[in-house]
Amino acid sequence: xxxxxxxxxxxxxxxxxxGVSRQTVSLVVQRDPRVSDISRAAVEKAxxxxxxxxxxxxxxxxxxxxxxLGIVLSGLENTFxxxxxEGLRRRGEERGLIPFVSVVSDSMEEQxxxxxxxxxxxxDGLILVSPVFPDETxxxxxxxxxxxxxxxxxxxxxxxxxxxxDRLGAQTVVQHxxxxxxxxxxxxGYERAVEGDSSSxxxxxxxxxxxxxxxEPAMFDAGETPLGELxxxxxxxxGRGFGISCHNDLIAFQTVGILNDMGLVxxxxxxxxxxxxxxxxxxxxVSLTSVDQKTGELAKLxxxxxxxxIEGRSERKDITLPFQLVERRTTVPAVR
Numbered sequence: 001x002x003x004x005x006x007x008x009x010x011x012x013x014x015x016x017x018x019g020v021s022r023q024t025v026s027l028v029v030q031r032d033p034r035v036s037d038i039s040r041a042a043v044e045k046a047x048x049x050x051x052x053x054x055x056x057x058x059x060x061x062x063x064x065x066x067x068x069l070g071i072v073l074s075g076l077e078n079t080f081x082x083x084x085x086e087g088l089r090r091r092g093e094e095r096g097l098i099p100f101v102s103v104v105s106d107s108m109e110e111q112x113x114x115x116x117x118x119x120x121x122x123x124d125g126l127i128l129v130s131p132v133f134p135d136e137t138x139x140x141x142x143x144x145x146x147x148x149x150x151x152x153x154x155x156x157x158x159x160x161x162x163x164x165x166d167r168l169g170a171q172t173v174v175q176h177x178x179x180x181x182x183x184x185x186x187x188x189g190y191e192r193a194v195e196g197d198s199s200s201x202x203x204x205x206x207x208x209x210x211x212x213x214x215x216e217p218a219m220f221d222a223g224e225t226p227l228g229e230l231x232x233x234x235x236x237x238x239g240r241g242f243g244i245s246c247h248n249d250l251i252a253f254q255t256v257g258i259l260n261d262m263g264l265v266x267x268x269x270x271x272x273x274x275x276x277x278x279x280x281x282x283x284x285x286v287s288l289t290s291v292d293q294k295t296g297e298l299a300k301l302x303x304x305x306x307x308x309x310i311e312g313r314s315e316r317k318d319i320t321l322p323f324q325l326v327e328r329r330t331t332v333p334a335v336r
């Protein structure tokens with residue numbers, strides 16, 4: 001037996017119910033300000049009753065505003081990225097944008113392909129989280145549509161920036177761990193060869209803090225060597241009493257787990273701090289000292305900058321948010 005599926009309501013159906021022309025319905029869908037409040041209310045009421053949904057793909061191909069916001073970020077296994085994505089989604093919806101999130105790897109090719117696909121469907125704005133492709137490529141996107149870089153400290157003139165003060169944040173962590181009595185002071189992270197990337201900026205902050213205290217740096221690259229191997233090397237070399245400043249909370253969580261298996265307790269046998277102050281950092285049994293770079297505010301500002309660009313702002317903005325070191329159990333003063 002053949003079942004006829006109900007047809008999808010069209011703009012003509014909406015126009016008949018609302019008592020307006022089809023062109024008026026089209027203008028309402030495009031958010032055209034020339035439509036009167038009375039007509040707009042009638043059209044919106046009819047769309048709701050009929051279950052009408054605009055054909056967004058057709059709008060994109062026609063070159064109109066789509067209400068889409070493209071977001072490119074790498075790896076949701078990093079809780080910071082997951083929380084940032086949620087903040088961007090929430091703020092986007094508050095400002096009338098539909099966020100589309102593309103989760104990719106750290107591959108330059110993958111990140112570029114994702115950003116390029118967003119431009120092809122005519123998103124109204126593009127948010128790139130710690131992009132690894134060069135400034136010339138970012139300039140291309142910024143010259144075509146409103147573009148914001150999040151958690152990258154420098155970028156080309158065509159785009160806006162929203163980030164924390166990674167250099168000062170890293171210095172503050174090192175100073176805190178040193179004041180708690182841990183020695184030596186180790187940096188555990190990785191460095192991406194991208195100008196202004198948070199990885200290189202936090203390393204610079206660590207090195208400057210160590211130099212100011214007259215201490216020799218001890219750096220371990222988690223991007224080149226498995227973390228378990230690095231932890232065994234650290235314990236084998238320094239025993240106990242060392243302090244570790246990690247590039248982010250994810251590395252800190254993984255390090256705590258590995259060292260726990262080796263019989264070492266954070267805040268007793270060693271000190272450790274992360275960066276990002278993700279939700280997990282304050283969980284019972286974790287209590288990780290971390291730098292809060294205001295993830296929710298980063299997301300809010302990034303979307304608001306996109307809206308400003310859409311509405312006509314042309315001058316470039318570079319916003320550095322204040323951070324806060326949140327001290328928890330993993331860096332209680334060392335007992336000597």
